[in-house]
Amino acid sequence: MGISTVTDQNWHIVRYSAEEKERWDRFVRRSKNGTFMLQRDYMDYHAERFHDCSLLIYCNQKLTALLPGNLSGDCFYSHQGLTYGGILLSASITLVQAKSAFCTALNYLHTECGVQSIVYRAIPHIYHRYPAEEDLYILVRLGAQLTARSISSVIPLDDRLPFRTLRRRQLKKAQTCALTITEDEDFASFWSILEENLHERYCVAPVHSLEEITRLHKNFPRQISLFRVCDGTKTLGGCVVYETDEVAHVQYIAASTQGKKCGALDLLFHQLIYSRYGQKRYFDFGISTEQSGQILNEGLLFQKEGFGARAIMYDVYELKL
Template sequence: MLEVVKYSATHKLNWNAFVRTSKNGTFLLLRDYMEYHAERFTDHSLLFYHKSKLVALLPANEAEEGIESHGGLSYGGFITDKRMKAALMLEVVKAMKTYFAGLGFRSIKYKAIPHIYHQLPAEEDLYALFRHEAILYRRDVNSVIAMANALTYSKTRRWEVRKASKSELQLQLATSYGAFMQLEQQVLQERYNLVPVHTAAEIELLAARFPENIKLYTATLGDELLAGILVYETATVAHCQYMGASAEGRKASALDLLVDWLLQEVYSHKSYFSFGISTEQAGKYLNEGLVWNKESYGARAVMHDFYELRL
């Protein structure tokens, strides 16, 4: 028998402890990360107990007549530990549907945690979603390098790295979040007509809360910031949350040299290096120039899937 409990602040310690010992949770699913923008979302996260023991968490928020897991995070979905098995997950998804339907919600949108973040196999949820007739409504292409079997850079990329390595560029771990986010905003606006999801103040706040997980690496020439990469680091993945270079940085191939340094030295011990997605319009459009750039370093596609359950 499963018990479903709505999250409240009294559950924070148990929630965080479970995430830290789970087989697929990351720091993004800790409450201090989830709640940095709490005013934007009506939280409706759940805890699932089986025989009085906590077996799963669901980060979630209300969205009009539906539920999202999670609207404010790159991914959501069930967080589980090594005790979770396929048959139990069928019961967990059934209990989730019954709970939310009983409150009058009409659908659940579910962002699965990509397998590269799993420390143990943890795709019981995908089978359960299939059994409960969930619809795959979005699929994003994330470009990822498997570090133990990394491919060779393209000829163009090798040339850019060699050129930059002969310059006087300095590569370093930095804390100049404000300057970098200003650069990133300019790059996104000029090249893609987009704005960063986070403000500089939010990044500074999150980096202070999670100094072992959120790190900024920069390429400078003297005092001038030419390129930067903001990395979200988990147990298995170094993920480029933001990366960008100024016009001068592009001329100097500063970002190429910075990426190469992260791949060859800083994160060579990680299982995966993730460049992020290159899809738009809920996965219907592939930015071929953007994905080519990532693939030129040897990255290949890992899917990030989004499901909908009708209640």
């Protein structure tokens, strides 16, 4: 490794168990780069699918960092079931301390768990409450390789670009159709459209089942919101938004054939960007790539860029121990 492994007696590891839930969640909320997706009520909704190996990292008996993750064979993923899952750091931590925390975790994983490699999904910088890219420097110094780079489309809401002509045209069309936007809990009516869209285009299902997204919304009612565009009582389209301190992130988007024709999503995103989430720092439409970034969905990207969004990276690193 480019940085020597730390075995300082001041540092020690506690492997996560259910008894640590309150302590874990409290640290996530206070950390400089944690989001609600890294709290246990979100991470554990699919706990049966993954062999959890999340770590609490202490320095002088004080909880200083968390490393969410799971084991698969001799590989540690941070985290295989999440969009991101990098090391979570206290607000006061320095680079040298972050290096010690990270290397202590790696030493534990290697010696105690038999881990031979790490797959690390870094938290995109827009989700940080305070700068927290110490991990990227440490990874490179340790010899990690960038193995996946997915493009997400993001609008900085304090300096928005205007909608492109096509999006403005569709917005005007929607405004003449007497459509309404509803924020409610009728996930079922939206999910049927979403499932149909994903099956027709990609022959896949949503990552979350209807039961799972409904349960997650109940666990995080302020962070997970459903917006529907309706013609009377008929749902034409909508989106699910994950709200963190800095970002409104679109988790799912879908519209029916009628909704596409009348500009339902243009009306919805105009409302979300300029009003509902106008005071956030960023509006994140999510990724437009497949197969670890090797395939770019240019049509989807064109739509997002039409609203004024531009590219940031969702990066994955691999480190051999």
